[in-house]
Amino acid sequence: MEYDGWSDVLFLSQFVLSCIMGFILMYSTVLCTQYNSALTTTIVGCIKNILITYIGMVFGGDYIFTWTNFIGLNISIAGSLVYSYITFTEEQSSKQSESASKLEIKGKIAV
Numbered sequence: 065m066e067y068d069g070w071s072d073v074l075f076l077s078q079f080v081l082s083c084i085m086g087f088i089l090m091y092s093t094v095l096c097t098q099y100n101s102a103l104t105t106t107i108v109g110c111i112k113n114i115l116i117t118y119i120g121m122v123f124g125g126d127y128i129f130t131w132t133n134f135i136g137l138n139i140s141i142a143g144s145l146v147y148s149y150i151t152f153t154e155e156q157s158s159k160q161s162e163s164a165s166k167l168e169i170k171g172k173i174a175v
Contacts, residue, residue: 103155110148114141 069075097105117137121127 107148
């Protein structure tokens with residue numbers, strides 16, 4: 065290995081910590097999908113990305129404020145929220161119609 069950082073203790077500790085945090089993130093995503101639906105995990109991920117965007121704008125240090133940039137980011141975030149809302153409502157309505165059709169079928173069989 066040719067990278068000089070492998071002998072640096074600070075680099076190694078940050079690298080190992082990054083690997084552990086990445087594992088915890090992936091495990092929590094799988095766990096969220098297991099206990100909830102994949103749609104819920106997607107919406108939670110969307111909200112997480114929105115928070116990361118705004119936190120990065122404030123604390124990141126490399127965001128250069130211009131009205132064009134700020135409005136563009138907000139349009140993008142609004143589109144993400146609208147998409148999540150539409151996807152969620154479509155999923156809920158399909159579940160309701162699916163359960164209603166199952167009740168109709170069970171009712172006809174039972175009669």
